[in-house]
Amino acid sequence: MTLDQMRPGSRGRIKRLSVRDKLGQRLMDMGIYPGLELKVVRNAPLEDPMEVELGGYFVSLRHDEARFVEVESA
Amino acid sequence: MKQDKILVALAGQPNCGKSTVFNALTGASQHVANYPGVTVDKMSGRYHHNDRWVDVVDLPGTYSLTSYSPEERVSRDFILHEKPSVVVNVMDAANLKRCLYLTFQLLEMEIPVILNLNMMDVVQKRGIRIDINRLSSNLGIPVVPTIMKNGEGKKDLLDAIEAVSSGAEAQKPVRIDYGEMEPFLRDIISCLAVAPYLANRYPIRWLAIKLMEGDSKAESLVRENLPEPEPFLQIVERSRADFESSHQESPEAHIAHRRYQTANDIAQTSLVLPPGSPRPFSDRIDGLVCHRLLGPAILVGVIWLLYYLAIVQGYNLTNYTWPLLAKLRSLVEGIAPSPGFVEIPLLREFALWIVDSVNALLNYIPIFFILFGLIAVLEDSGYMPRMAFIMDRLFNRFGLHGQSTLPMVLGGIYVGGCAVPGVMSCKGIPDERSRLATILIIPLLNCLAKVPLYVLLINIYFAAHKAWAMFFISTISLLLVLPVSKILTLTVLKDKETAPFVMEMPPYHLPTLRGVLGRAVERVWLFMRKISTIVVAVAVAVFVLLQFPGISRERMASYHAEKDKAVETFFKKIKNTPFATQLPKDDLMPLINFSEAYKDAKMAAGDGAAAERLNAEFRERDPLYFAIVQPGDDKEALKVNRELRKLIKERKGLLREMRMERIDTSFLGTLGKWLEPVTRYAGFNWRVNVALLSALAAKESSVATLGALYQPEEEGQALEERMAQGEEGFTPLHALALMLFMVLYPPCMATAIAVKLQAGSYGWMLFSIIYPMCLGIVVATAIFSLGSALGLSGLEAMFAFYGLALLFTLFMGFFPFHTKIQQQGATPTNGGIDHV
Numbered sequence: 001m002t003l004d005q006m007r008p009g010s011r012g013r014i015k016r017l018s019v020r021d022k023l024g025q026r027l028m029d030m031g032i033y034p035g036l037e038l039k040v041v042r043n044a045p046l047e048d049p050m051e052v053e054l055g056g057y058f059v060s061l062r063h064d065e066a067r068f069v070e071v072e073s074a
Numbered sequence: 075m076k077q078d079k080i081l082v083a084l085a086g087q088p089n090c091g092k093s094t095v096f097n098a099l100t101g102a103s104q105h106v107a108n109y110p111g112v113t114v115d116k117m118s119g120r121y122h123h124n125d126r127w128v129d130v131v132d133l134p135g136t137y138s139l140t141s142y143s144p145e146e147r148v149s150r151d152f153i154l155h156e157k158p159s160v161v162v163n164v165m166d167a168a169n170l171k172r173c174l175y176l177t178f179q180l181l182e183m184e185i186p187v188i189l190n191l192n193m194m195d196v197v198q199k200r201g202i203r204i205d206i207n208r209l210s211s212n213l214g215i216p217v218v219p220t221i222m223k224n225g226e227g228k229k230d231l232l233d234a235i236e237a238v239s240s241g242a243e244a245q246k247p248v249r250i251d252y253g254e255m256e257p258f259l260r261d262i263i264s265c266l267a268v269a270p271y272l273a274n275r276y277p278i279r280w281l282a283i284k285l286m287e288g289d290s291k292a293e294s295l296v297r298e299n300l301p302e303p304e305p306f307l308q309i310v311e312r313s314r315a316d317f318e319s320s321h322q323e324s325p326e327a328h329i330a331h332r333r334y335q336t337a338n339d340i341a342q343t344s345l346v347l348p349p350g351s352p353r354p355f356s357d358r359i360d361g362l363v364c365h366r367l368l369g370p371a372i373l374v375g376v377i378w379l380l381y382y383l384a385i386v387q388g389y390n391l392t393n394y395t396w397p398l399l400a401k402l403r404s405l406v407e408g409i410a411p412s413p414g415f416v417e418i419p420l421l422r423e424f425a426l427w428i429v430d431s432v433n434a435l436l437n438y439i440p441i442f443f444i445l446f447g448l449i450a451v452l453e454d455s456g457y458m459p460r461m462a463f464i465m466d467r468l469f470n471r472f473g474l475h476g477q478s479t480l481p482m483v484l485g486g487i488y489v490g491g492c493a494v495p496g497v498m499s500c501k502g503i504p505d506e507r508s509r510l511a512t513i514l515i516i517p518l519l520n521c522l523a524k525v526p527l528y529v530l531l532i533n534i535y536f537a538a539h540k541a542w543a544m545f546f547i548s549t550i551s552l553l554l555v556l557p558v559s560k561i562l563t564l565t566v567l568k569d570k571e572t573a574p575f576v577m578e579m580p581p582y583h584l585p586t587l588r589g590v591l592g593r594a595v596e597r598v599w600l601f602m603r604k605i606s607t608i609v610v611a612v613a614v615a616v617f618v619l620l621q622f623p624g625i626s627r628e629r630m631a632s633y634h635a636e637k638d639k640a641v642e643t644f645f646k647k648i649k650n651t652p653f654a655t656q657l658p659k660d661d662l663m664p665l666i667n668f669s670e671a672y673k674d675a676k677m678a679a680g681d682g683a684a685a686e687r688l689n690a691e692f693r694e695r696d697p698l699y700f701a702i703v704q705p706g707d708d709k710e711a712l713k714v715n716r717e718l719r720k721l722i723k724e725r726k727g728l729l730r731e732m733r734m735e736r737i738d739t740s741f742l743g744t745l746g747k748w749l750e751p752v753t754r755y756a757g758f759n760w761r762v763n764v765a766l767l768s769a770l771a772a773k774e775s776s777v778a779t780l781g782a783l784y785q786p787e788e789e790g791q792a793l794e795e796r797m798a799q800g801e802e803g804f805t806p807l808h809a810l811a812l813m814l815f816m817v818l819y820p821p822c823m824a825t826a827i828a829v830k831l832q833a834g835s836y837g838w839m840l841f842s843i844i845y846p847m848c849l850g851i852v853v854a855t856a857i858f859s860l861g862s863a864l865g866l867s868g869l870e871a872m873f874a875f876y877g878l879a880l881l882f883t884l885f886m887g888f889f890p891f892h893t894k895i896q897q898q899g900a901t902p903t904n905g906g907i908d909h910v
């Protein structure tokens with residue numbers, strides 16, 4: 001499963017990032033890296049972007065970006 | 075005597091309170107400039123401590139130090155090339171684990187670092203316990219806790235900076251063990267060590283790590299400094315590939331992973347977090363602010379409040395500040411050479427013109443001040459990312475960004491914004507392409523200064539459908555701006571750098587009054603400083619264009635003859651009064667000036683005691699003149715008074731006629747006529763052309779120039795009537811074309827400068843001036859020519875255009891971008907970033 005498919009309220013563990021370079025590095029720098037548990041907090045009022053929580057830290061990203069984050073449900 | 079200077083750089087992640095620390099250290103001695111070649115602000119300041127001057131540079135807030143964003147590049151280059159004596163790494167102590175990720179990257183650059191745990195009050199309130207000593211010994215660098223917003227711990231920080239920069243204690247910072255990557259790093263380091271120049275100038279282990287990360291700027295560094303870089307870079311490339319195939323993990327992921335792991339280890343030994351939600355308060359607010367229905371409603375409310383406070387109340391404030399500016403004007407009026415009956419000295423005209431131009435800008439200071447203050451509130455409170463979160467999907471479709479919301483609101487998404495703060499607030503948009511698109515479309519929104527022309531035209535030509543016309547003009551700009559932005563994004567901007575949206579949603583903070591006021595003052599001041607010279611320069615240019623070549627000698631002689639006739643008539647009429655002999659035959663100007671001054675003063679003073687005082691004052695100044703301007707019951711004085719008023723009116727008429735003739739024959743007038751063959755198809759005659767040209771300096775001028783061009787036949791006739799009379803062939807269709815041209819009018823000078831500052835080049839400034847002009851003339855021509863050909867009325871053309879614009883906006887919204895925003899990693903099987 002990829003992050004963009006997860007519903008608000010659901011939790012998961014990041015398995016793998018399937019993108020490198022600018023977006024891959026940015027995801028890692030913002031704290032989205034393999035091994036970490038995350039929770040989808042909400043989608044924006046227009047569905048996109050989405051907000052996720054990673055250990056007390058909140059990040060929003062577009063679904064288009066979240067589809068490169070592979071997740072296994074926790 | 076210690077005199078050598080210390081250079082300190084502040085580094086830290088966004089939202090960590092770095093600007094509070096910077097303000098606390100440097101106070102009022104701040105200076106803003108740009109880093110060379112980019113539009114990133116370089117904030118610098120200085121302070122004095124223990125007999126030494128310390129220069130402080132506030133690096134942009136970054137999460138990391140890669141070469142993927144301009145902010146990260148300038149921070150990194152500054153540290154590499156300016157070699158500050160100390161880097162103070164400011165961090166939000168409550169977010170220690172994440173912030174250490176940046177600290178490690180600073181340490182790898184082998185510069186002395188001091189860790190400044192700011193916002194300790196938040197830490198204490200939340201019950202987080204931090205073992206400062208253990209943290210310091212774990213990291214091997216000094217750690218200074220502070221609460222900078224009330225100055226707590228400032229002295230400790232100053233002392234620490236002094237101690238570290240004097241080299242009193244050598245640092246033994248922690249070194250991240252990159253595990254399986256260490257042999258690869260060792261190989262690269264030994265290859266690099268043979269080039270002494272490179273090894274002396276740059277931290278070599280850092281360079282090796284960056285090369286393993288695949289950092290393109292690190293590769294350029296090698297290319298510039300190694301005599302034969304290619305074989306070496308091939309080794310690096312092979313090392314990366316080898317590492318990846320043997321460890322099933324990309325090198326950059328491994329590096330990030332080890333950094334986070336080390337941060338975790340250190341945090342675990344020195345930090346105790348309380349159980350429960352880390353930010354219950356912010357969470358609860360976000361439940362409302364980002365709610366599906368409430369969120370947009372709150373956003374609309376915030377926008378409304380912004381308008382109300384800045385535009386409505388700000389405008390009310392100008393009622394109090396305008397008299398000050400008027401005083402400035404009358405001061406200049408007093409100093410400037412006094413006017414003759416028909417000869418106004420050029421110097422006087424010039425001085426008043428400049429004062430008026432400057433005053434027109436200064437008049438906006440209250441509005442700017444409130445706007446900049448409110449922007450600071452939005453920034454400090456943490457609401458900005460929420461705004462972006464709510465609006466991103468809509469704007470993203472048109473090549474804009476969630477963070478374009480605030481700039482567009484300020485620019486006037488409905489009627490009555492100001493493009494200047496709009497363009498200035500584009501700074502925060504991380505995506506270069508979206509930022510430029512936003513900067514370029516903001517001048518097309520409805521700023522305050524466009525409104526007078528709309529109101530004038532609607533009152534004349536759409537009087538029966540005012541509400542519809544007002545609704546049309548208020549909303550059409552958005553329908554023009556969105557597709558234009560998409561087109562710009564797909565064409566001129568298509569090769570611009572883009573950035574991922576991924577954005578932190580920081581906890582909410584209560585903004586401090588000092589922070590907000592400080593920023594508002596600083597931004598207004600910065601802007602005024604940058605703009606004042608330009609405004610004066612443009613005012614001079616327009617003055618020349620409007621004044622020269624001026625009225626010919628023969629025409630001037632004929633005006634003199636008319637003057638003589640008028641004066642003669644005046645004396646003939648009053649010859650039976652005693653005043654005839656008392657007034658000087660050759661110079662009535664003192665009397666005329668006295669009368670005008672009395673009229674103005676009377677208007678300002680009103681009735682009652684103030685009027686009494688005024689009368690006494692003017693009687694004192696000149697009893698004879700006073701008897702004429704305030705004749706009371708004296709029959710003879712009344713007669714002179716009547717004749718004087720006639721004379722004054724005649725003079726005004728002559729002056730107006732001369733002004734009109736001067737504009738008519740001026741360079742600008744000639745240009746207006748010269749353009750008429752082109753603008754005819756848009757329905758603009760030369761007078762409209764002149765009005766539009768004069769609006770280049772400031773849009774308010776358009777109505778003023780029209781006022782001068784359509785002179786009243788009788789006193790007190792409104793411009794609406796004059797224009798309707800003067801332009802009998804003018805139809806609502808003409809007016810519609812003119813209004814749409816005004817919507818698409820090029821930015822005023824102030825905005826053009828803001829565009830130059832924010833887009834970083836004169837090229838973009840020119841583009842921002844030229845493209846709306848072309849677009850405007852095309853739209854106006856299409857409306858007028860097609861409307862005329864189809865026999866549409868103004869209202870029909872308006873509805874037709876609105877419908878088309880709506881359809882076009884929808885079409886452009888669904889029009890796909892040529893390139894997908896991101897691309898999948900090199901090879902999905904092993905190119906990805908796996909967790910081991």
